[in-house]
Amino acid sequence: MTSFNHMQQEAKEIFAANGWPNKRNEDWHYTDLSARLPSSFQNQSLELSEDVRLDKLTCDIEDALQLDFINGLLTEVEELPDGLEISALIDHPELVQQSDEDVTDPLLYANLAHLETGIVIDVSQVIEEPMEIHFHNTSSEEASFVRIVFRLAEGASLTLLESHSGWGHTQLVSDVYQHEDSMLRHLRLHQAEDTQVSLLLNRVSLDARAQYHNVAISLSGGLGRLETRVTFNAPGSHAGLATALLSRGKQHIDITTRLNHLSADTTSDTVARTILDDEACGIFQGKVIVHQDAQRVEATQKSDALMLSADAMMNVKPELEIYADDVACAHGSAIGEIDHEALFFLRSRGIGEEAARIMLVEGFVSEILGRLDDFAAGAVLQENLLKRVATFLKKSA
Amino acid sequence: MSALLEIKNLHVSVADTEILKGLSLSVSAGEVHAIMGPNGSGKSTLSYVLAGRDGYEITNGDILLNGVSLKGMNPEDRAIAGLFLAFQYPLEIPGVTNMTFLKTSVNAVRRGRGEEEMDAASFLRFVREKAKALRLDDDMLKRPLNVGFSGGEKKRNEILQMSVLEPLMAILDETDSGLDIDALKTVAEGVNALRDTQRGMLVITHYQRLLDYIKPDIVHILAGGQIVKTGSAELALELEKSGYADYVGEVVA
Numbered sequence: 001m002t003s004f005n006h007m008q009q010e011a012k013e014i015f016a017a018n019g020w021p022n023k024r025n026e027d028w029h030y031t032d033l034s035a036r037l038p039s040s041f042q043n044q045s046l047e048l049s050e051d052v053r054l055d056k057l058t059c060d061i062e063d064a065l066q067l068d069f070i071n072g073l074l075t076e077v078e079e080l081p082d083g084l085e086i087s088a089l090i091d092h093p094e095l096v097q098q099s100d101e102d103v104t105d106p107l108l109y110a111n112l113a114h115l116e117t118g119i120v121i122d123v124s125q126v127i128e129e130p131m132e133i134h135f136h137n138t139s140s141e142e143a144s145f146v147r148i149v150f151r152l153a154e155g156a157s158l159t160l161l162e163s164h165s166g167w168g169h170t171q172l173v174s175d176v177y178q179h180e181d182s183m184l185r186h187l188r189l190h191q192a193e194d195t196q197v198s199l200l201l202n203r204v205s206l207d208a209r210a211q212y213h214n215v216a217i218s219l220s221g222g223l224g225r226l227e228t229r230v231t232f233n234a235p236g237s238h239a240g241l242a243t244a245l246l247s248r249g250k251q252h253i254d255i256t257t258r259l260n261h262l263s264a265d266t267t268s269d270t271v272a273r274t275i276l277d278d279e280a281c282g283i284f285q286g287k288v289i290v291h292q293d294a295q296r297v298e299a300t301q302k303s304d305a306l307m308l309s310a311d312a313m314m315n316v317k318p319e320l321e322i323y324a325d326d327v328a329c330a331h332g333s334a335i336g337e338i339d340h341e342a343l344f345f346l347r348s349r350g351i352g353e354e355a356a357r358i359m360l361v362e363g364f365v366s367e368i369l370g371r372l373d374d375f376a377a378g379a380v381l382q383e384n385l386l387k388r389v390a391t392f393l394k395k396s397a
Numbered sequence: 398m399s400a401l402l403e404i405k406n407l408h409v410s411v412a413d414t415e416i417l418k419g420l421s422l423s424v425s426a427g428e429v430h431a432i433m434g435p436n437g438s439g440k441s442t443l444s445y446v447l448a449g450r451d452g453y454e455i456t457n458g459d460i461l462l463n464g465v466s467l468k469g470m471n472p473e474d475r476a477i478a479g480l481f482l483a484f485q486y487p488l489e490i491p492g493v494t495n496m497t498f499l500k501t502s503v504n505a506v507r508r509g510r511g512e513e514e515m516d517a518a519s520f521l522r523f524v525r526e527k528a529k530a531l532r533l534d535d536d537m538l539k540r541p542l543n544v545g546f547s548g549g550e551k552k553r554n555e556i557l558q559m560s561v562l563e564p565l566m567a568i569l570d571e572t573d574s575g576l577d578i579d580a581l582k583t584v585a586e587g588v589n590a591l592r593d594t595q596r597g598m599l600v601i602t603h604y605q606r607l608l609d610y611i612k613p614d615i616v617h618i619l620a621g622g623q624i625v626k627t628g629s630a631e632l633a634l635e636l637e638k639s640g641y642a643d644y645v646g647e648v649v650a
C-alpha cells in the first residue's frame with residue numbers, strides 16, 4: 001500500500017507540472033481555472049475571533065450536529081451520537097485514490113497536494129439528527145483544501161446539511177460510499193462573497209438499493225463549480241440531483257454532473273434551475289453513461305434557465321453515452337425569460353412589479369426546494385432558503 | 398351623477414394596428430353591462446387595455462374610473478383602484494400555490510388601499526368560505542396556480558379571485574366559455590353574489606345562456622372596434638336568433 005505522504009508528494013509534483021485545468025481540457029472548456037486561480041497557496045495560521053464564528057452561514061437547524069471548517073481546519077467536534085464516528089483520512093490511505101484516473105484528475109491532485117484536513121465519517125446506522133458542516137474562509141487570502149470520506153453502512157442513513165460562506169478559495173472533495181439500502185440526503189448551500197472561488201466535487205458510489213438525494217442551492221460566490229459524479233454499482237440504486245443556481249454581477253457558476261450507470265435497474269433524476277442576472281455566466285454540463293449490461297436504466301436530465309438580463313450567458317452541454325438497448329433516458333433543456341403574460345396577470349391582481357417578478361422566480365426554483373420535503377427539518381430548511389432566495393432577488397431587482 | 402367607468406372615444410392600437418376605433422361606453426355603479434360581438438371584434442383588447450397591459454397603446458380618447466383617468470396607471474394600481482379583469486385565458490404559474498397567490502394579492506391590494514393586511518388564519522377562513530361557495534375544494538387552493546386545472550376550474554378560480562378582491566368594477570372576459578351547465582350556474586351565482594349598488598360589471602360573452610343567469614341591465618354590440626348598438630337585455634335574445642350579420646355590415650359600409 002502506498003503511504004498517504006507518498007501519494008500527497010506525487011500530487012504536489014503533478015500540480016507543479018500541470019497546474020489548474022484550462023479551456024483545452026474538455027471538461028473545463030467553459031470554466032478556465034488556470035486564468036482565475038493562483039498557482040500556489042499559502043496555508044495561513046488559524047486566527048479566529050468569536051465574531052467570525054457567528055458570521056458564518058448556517059442552516060439554522062436546532063439540535064443538528066455541527067462540524068465547522070474554518071480556513072480549512074476542523075475547529076471542534078462535539079460529542080457524536082451512536083452510529084457516527086470520525087477518523088483521520090491519513091490513517092486510511094486506501095481511501096485516498098479510487099483509481100489511476102484520480103492521479104491525473106485536476107480537482108483531485110490539486111486537493112491532495114494542498115490538503116489541510118482529511119477526515120473519514122463512518123455512519124453505521126440510521127441517524128435522526130441532521131449533521132451540519134460549515135465551510136468558511138475568513139479572508140480573501142485564505143484557502144481551504146478539505147477532503148471528507150463518508151461511509152454509510154448497510155441500512156444506514158444520514159441527512160447532511162453542508163454550507164459554504166466567506167472569502168478566498170475553497171476546494172472540497174467529498175467521497176461517498178453507500179452500502180446496500182443506505183440513504184444519504186445531502187443539502188449543499190453555497191452563498192459566498194463575490195470574490196470567492198469554490199470547487200466542490202462530490203463523488204458517490206452506490207450499492208444495491210442505496211439512495212442518494214442531493215439538493216444544491218447556490219446563491220452567489222465569484223466562481224463556483226459544483227460537480228457531482230455518481231457510480232451506480234448494483235440494481236435498485238438511485239440518485240436524485242436537484243440544483244438551483246442564482247447568479248448575478250460577473251459571477252460564474254458551473255454545474256457538472258456525471259452519472260455512471262454500471263448496473264442494470266438503476267435510476268437517476270437530474271434537475272437544474274438556473275437564474276442569471278446582469279453579466280452572470282451559467283454552465284450546465286450533464287453526462288449520463290449507461291454501460292452495455294445496464295439494462296432497464298431510467299435516467300432523466302433537465303436543465304432550465306431563466307435569464308433576467310440580456311448580458312447574462314448560459315451554456316448547456318448535455319451528453320448521453322448509452323451502450324445498452326433497453327433504457328429510458330431523456331434530456332431536456334430550455335432557456336427563457338420571465339413570462340410577461342404571467343407578470344401582467346399577477347400585477348393585474350394588485351401585486352407590484354418587483355414582488356410579481358420575485359414570485360415568478362420563486363415559483364421557478366420551488367421545484368428544487370420541494371425536494372427538501374423528505375429531509376430532516378425539511379420545512380424549516382425550505383422556509384429559510386426561500387427567504388434567502390427572496391433577499392437575493394430583491395438585491396438583484 | 399358621474400359614471401363608475403367611463404370610456405370615451407377610445408382608440409387603441411396593438412403593434413401599430415388600430416383595433417379599437419372610437420369606442421365609447423359608460424357603466425354606472427350598480428349596473429351590469431354585457432358586451433357581445435363577433436370573434437376578433439376587439440372585446441379582449443378592450444378588457445386588456447382596461448387592465449393596463451403593455452403593448453396596448455391608447456392613441457386617442459380616455460378611460461375614467463370614478464372620474465380618474467387610468468391612462469399611464471400601471472396594472473397593480475388599477476387593481477388597487479378597484480378594477481378587476483377575469484381573464485379569457487387565465488395564466489398557469491408553476492411553483493406558486495393558489496393560496497400564496499391569493500394571499501399576496503389580497504394583502505397587496507389592502508396595503509395599497511391603506512387597509513390592514515389579513516393575518517394567515519383569518520385569511521384562510523375567508524378564502525375557504527368563498528372557495529366553498531364556488532365549489533372549489535381545498536386541494537385547489539394548495540395546488541400551483543391554475544397548473545393542471547381544467548378549463549372550468551380556471552374560470553371558477555378567476556371568480557374566486559374576484560370574490561376575495563371585492564372590486565368596484567369587474568370585467569369578465571368570456572368567463573362562461575368552457576363551462577358545463579352546472580359550473581355556469583355556480584359561476585353565475587358567484588357573480589350575482591357580488592352584484593351590489595356600489596359595483597359595476599362588464600360581462601363579455603358570446604352566449605345568451607350566461608345572460609339568463611346574470612341578467613344585464615344593458616347590452617352592447619361591439620363590432621369592428623366600436624359599439625355599434627346598445628340596447629336592453631332583449632338585444633341579446635335578438636342576436637341569438639339573427640347573428641351579427643346586420644351589425645358587421647354597418648361597420649364595413
Ligand SMILES: Nc1ncnc2c1ncn2[C@@H]1O[C@H](COP(=O)(O)OP(=O)(O)OP(=O)(O)O)[C@@H](O)[C@H]1O
Nearest residue numbers: 411412414416434435436437438439440441442443
Ligand atoms: N398582439 C397583437 N398583434 C396584432 N394583432 C392583435 C394582437 N392582439 C390582438 N390582435 C388582433 O386584434 C383583433 C381583436 O382581438 P381580440 O382578442 O380583442 O378579439 P375578441 O373580440 O376578444 O375575439 P374573441 O371573441 O375571439 O375572443 C383581432 O383581429 C386580433 O387578431
Ligand SMILES: [Mg+2]
Nearest residue numbers: 440441442485
Ligand atoms: Mg376575446
